[in-house]
Amino acid sequence: MTVGTVRTFAAAKAPVAVAAATMAAVLAAYGSTLLLEHAAHLHIDSVIQAVVLSVTLSRAHRGAPIPDRLIGFVVMPAVAVASVGLGDLMRNDAFAGDAAFAALVASGIWIRRFGPRFTKAGTLMMLPAIALLVIPHGGPGASSTHLMWAPVIALIACFWVTAVQVAVERPWRAARTKAPATATAPAAGRGVRVSTRMAAQTGIGLCxxxxxxxxxxxxxxxxxxxxxxxxxxxxxxxxxxxxxxxxxxxxxxxxxxxxxxxxxxxxxxxxxxxxxxxxxxxxxxxxxxxxxxxxxxxxxxxxxxxxxxxxxxxxxxxxxxxxxxxxxxxxxxxxxxxxxxFRTRDVLRRRAAECLAALTDVLRDDPHARARFESSVTELDTVYGPLRLHRLVSRARPHHADVVDVLREMVPHVRAAGPDARALRANVGSVRRAIARRHDGTPYKRLALDDATAAHAIDAGLARIHAIYAPPPTDPPAATEPSPTTEPSAATELSAATELSRTAVSKRGPESPEKARPAG
Structure with a gap:
């Protein structure tokens, strides 16, 4: 077997495992609900709802720790009951029902401002409502029967998705080796929060x-x-x-x-x-x-x-x-x-700042920082698609999509980096200031490193990112500069990036949105 074949198989293994786990949960929920339908004389729409909830919940729960998964067992049944009344209202009074649907979905997005737990709850509370749009004829079966069984169907979907994913992903083992990501509170500033903007966009768009x-x-x-x-x-x-x-x-x-x-x-x-x-x-x-x-x-x-x-x-x-x-x-x-x-490039700016803040901690020998760095790089996938398409159409070089490519290429080098990589802290700080459009601090300067080392590869990547974000050298350097080993703290740099994007609200958009996984 050739090396290329091995790499191709390895690249395809993860999507196959994800698809297999998803379909295992979907088929189990389908079979269980089908038995319930025959026993309780329910409508076939109940089975469709179980399938839709299982498909969407499989993506929303993927990689989630066990406490986040338990939220679904509380939120999903409650919203499933509410969605039955919502479906009846949409059939009997289209204006009021449609407005209530838009308000429910918008509120699920708006509460993301309160942190990861609310982000998870907001995503889950939308799933039973969205299932109403998938079912033919626009709603569930008879309300008197379905209202009693709606939470049971939601629990069936939650149970099978959780059981399959916990067996495959083993989140209790991952929790021992992977440090939890440190939450960074957005800096205070002007403008409307991104969660509010996204809620307004979705709510008005749905209306x-x-x-x-x-x-x-x-x-x-x-x-x-x-x-x-x-x-x-x-x-x-x-x-x-x-x-x-x-x-x-x-x-x-x-x-x-x-x-x-x-x-x-x-x-x-x-x-x-x-x-x-x-x-x-x-x-x-x-x-x-x-x-x-x-x-x-x-x-x-x-x-x-x-x-x-x-x-x-x-x-x-x-x-x-x-x-x-x-x-x-x-x-x-x-x-x-x-x-x-708001602009997708502003989202990339904040995500790249988070990656480099984690890289700074890696160079400080933080034992959990490497996992945080790799997780932050993975989050860049959510904005890579539109940036890559824009790069293809515009043929611009360098392009902001190159930032994602560079950070991806850094991951194996960060894993292999030795003590010589600690000298890169000053350059990481310079790149972080360039991302935040700050003109103070030590200017970026390539280090004299052996070409065969991981540190040299990381430094080459930092040079490419700096070339994209560094402002043109029109202003003279500041009279007083910090020492070359001083870099901005993660909170300071992220606050600067957030404040910068909020200041541009009236021109082009706000800070990047909070991390969230949409259902669709």
Missing amino acids: VAFAVGHWLFPDHWSWVVLTAFIVCNGARGRGDALHKGLLRALGAAGGTVLAALASGLFAPRDPDTVVLIFVVLGLAAWLRQRSYAYWAGGVTAALSLLYVYYGQSAGPLLQTRLEAILVGGVIGVAAAWAILP
């Missing part, structure tokens, strides 16, 4: 999507609303929203066409349709690690097949579905660009 959806697509308005939610929710800046909108449109178009081609092979209520739906979801979960477009296409194809199962021909709905998805995508992108917008 517009409801209105336009009922107007243009009275029988399929949920397609518009669901797409607008996916684009708005968790969008890390204007570029990220546009990127998600494009991928959603491309993936949905491909998924709809594939489902339309396969729909003629199955009759309504054909069990083989259900099997194909799970196969499509499994492939989508595997390919999602490569591009969100695969996930969008897979979910759209699964939903199209679900409608075929319910007896609706996919052919006549093909154009309607595509039009609704495009309209919803435009609404979502417009909300992110017009309502309290």
Whole structure:
């Protein structure tokens, strides 16, 4: 077996494991709810809800510690009961129901300002409500029956997702070796918090999507609303929203066409349709690690097949579905660009500052800093897609997307760094000041290191990042400078980066959003 083959297999192993764990939880929840449906004479919508909750919860819970997972057992049943009443209200009074839906989703985003636990709770509280948009005919079964069983279905989904992921990820072992990330409070300053901005974007975008959806697509308005939610929710800046909108449109178009081609092979209520739906979801979960477009296409194809199962021909709905998805995508992108917008590059600026703050601690021989550095580098994946697309289109060099590439390349060198890397602390401090657009401190200067060492590779990466963020040398250096071994503290540098982005609110946007994992 060649080296390239080994590397390819290793790269594909993690997505396969994630997809396998997701589908194991989904199939277990499906089987359990199917037995409950037959025993309690429930509607088939209960089974669909269990599948939707399992799919979305698998992503929201991935890599979470056990205390965060326990939040789901409290939040999910309570919101599931509330979603039953919300579904009835949306059917009986569209205006009030749609407004309540938008308020619930927006509040789930707004409470992220209070910390990681509230971020997790806010994400979970949206999942049962979003499931209403996936179920055909817009709501659950009879309220008198479903209201009693809604929390049970939510607990079934929570149980199987937690059981499978705990068995695969073994979070109790990871907790012994990985130090918890240190929370950095945002600095006080002017402007509106990012959580408030994201909540406003999503809430107003959903209201517009409801209105336009009922107007243009009275029988399929949920397609518009669901797409607008996916684009708005968790969008890390204007570029990220546009990127998600494009991928959603491309993936949905491909998924709809594939489902339309396969729909003629199955009759309504054909069990083989259900099997194909799970196969499509499994492939989508595997390919999602490569591009969100695969996930969008897979979910759209699964939903199209679900409608075929319910007896609706996919052919006549093909154009309607595509039009609704495009309209919803435009609404979502417009909300992110017009309502309290912020730039994806500002998000990258803060994330890069966090990476280098952790790198400073690594060079100080902090025993837990390397894990924190690698975790911070992983977080950069959330903004890499739109930046990479902009680099491809603009052909600009150097580009802000290069920062992500450089920090990724640093990870193995940081692992192998020896005592000689401690001399890089001054250069790390210079790069952090450049990111924060500060002109004080020791200027960046490449060190004379052996080309074969990890320290030399790290220093070369720092030089590339500094070239992107360093201001032009128009001002003379400050008269008084700190010693070369002095670097800004993590709190000072992150506060400067946060204050900088908040000061630019009226021009281009706020500080980067709090870390969160959206459901879609």
